[in-house]
Amino acid sequence: MELALVIAVVVIALAFDYTNGFHDAANAIATSVSTRALTPRVALGMAAAFNFLGALAGTEVAETVGKGIINTPSGKHGLVIVIAALIGAITWNLITWYFGLPSSSTHALIGGLVGAGLASTSTVLWSGIVDKVVIPMVLSPAVGFLGAFLLMVGILWLFRRSNPGKTTRGFRMAQSLSAAAMALGHGLQDAQKTMGVIFLALVTTGHAQQTDGIPLWVKISAATAISLGTYSGGWRIMRTLGRRIIHLDPARGFASEAISAAVLYVMAIGLHAPVSTTHTITSAVMGAGATKRLSAVRWGVAKGIVTAWVLTIPAAGLVAAAVYGLAHLILE
Template sequence: MELALVIVLVIIALGFDYTNGFHDAANAIATSVSTRALTPRVALAMAAVCNFVGALAGTEVAETVGKGIIAAPAGTHGLVIVIAALIGAITWNLITWYFGLPSSSTHALIGGLIGAGLASSSVVMWSGILDKVVIPMVLSPAIGFFGAFALMIAILWAFRRRNPGRTTRGFRMAQSLSAAAVALGHGLQDAQKTMGVIFLALLTTGHVDQNDGIPLWVKLSAATAISLGTYSGGWRIMRTLGRRIIHLDPARGFASEAVTATVLYVMAIGLHAPVSTTHTITSAVMGSGATKRLSAVRWGVAQNIVTAWVLTIPAAGVIAALCYWLVHLIFE
């Protein structure tokens, strides 16, 4: 029974990784597609490849998710908790995808782990959640907004006497690199979260030791799942992020992506913090757009997005808690 549950959990985890890919595909490429720097299919292919490479670039975030959120009990009970957490995260991802809201797959997963952990009376590591989740959750969108605002002001000043047409073409080309950088950071962040969940399951069943690294097969399967999900696209959210918040030009698209990529790398490699790519890029889009004029940003759409952000952890947690009680009755 335990081995069968491990297999089921790995399949569900990779399913979450796939939904993460198509849910968050917009993060890396919406701005480039909306400014016509890249065609949709070329952008998706590029994002899928960069997601795969980014997923194999480190394990810091995976270890934070696997060891720093909850202490799941050993054996079948631990597997049931992680399965419930994944179902909660997947359900919230699909709900927000259906309504075209760019919510955070990261926070859906963390909310699922917390909800299932509380429902099962497991140890929830609140100090780790505060340091590695809550503080970065607040900081990353703030840095994204003000960083993109400042970078765009610098761009406007530096290129104020340049030919507008030539400058636009230059930034459209530069967006190919900045979009690739965001996709690489997305793989570095989001694929590792699935690795962390699978590692947590292997840890509870004794297949790996606390001090072991992430197995290679876990890295490759998670990287593949998120890449396939990314290539399948996330058109509903892409429209929201690329067009409904503000009509972006190539320079503002580049500023948004450059700042987002920087935040993702610093948080993953420097702080080992699982931050939301969605929160960061959305805030950066708002920040760069606000340099045009504050009224250029459609704050009503932004308000709906922020509402989804606030609801994500508790909503995914509640769904995961309900799933725990159901799965608990079936398997235990």
């Protein structure tokens, strides 16, 4: 029975990784597609490839998710908690995808872990959540908005006397690089969260130790799942991020992607913090767009997105708690 639950955790975790890929495909490429720097299929192929490479580039975020959110009990009970957390996260991903809202798969997963942990009376590591989740959750969008705004102001000043047509073509080409950097950062952040959950399941059943590194098969399977999900595309969210917030030009698209990628790298490699790629790129798009004029940003759309951000952790947590209560009765 325990082995069957381990296999179920791996399968459900990879399903979550796949939904993460198509839910967050827009993060890496929506701006490039909306400015016509890349065609949709080329952009998706590029994003999938760089997601895969980014997923294999480190394990810092995976270790934070696997060790720093909750202490799960060993054996079957711990596996039920992990399954409930994953189902809570997947449910919220599908709801926000349906409505085209770019919410955070990261915070859905963390909300699921916390909700299932509280329902099971497991130890929730609140200090780790504050340091590695709450503070970065507030910091990364703020840095994304301000960084993109300032970078775009600098671009406008540097190219103020340049030929508009040549400048636009140049930034359209530069967006190929910034989109690739964003996709690499997305893999570095989001695929590692699935690795962390699978590692957590292995630790609870004694198949791995907390001091062990992430097994290679876990890295490759998580990297593959998120890449396939990304290639399948998340068109509903892509429309929201690429056009509904603001109609971007190539220069503003480049500024948004470049700043977002930088934030993701610093948070993953420097701080080992699982931040939201969605929050970061959405805020950067708003920041770059605000350099036109504040009214150019559709703040009504932005308000709906922020509402989804606020609801993500508690909503995923409530679903996970309910799933845990049902699974606890059936499986234990």
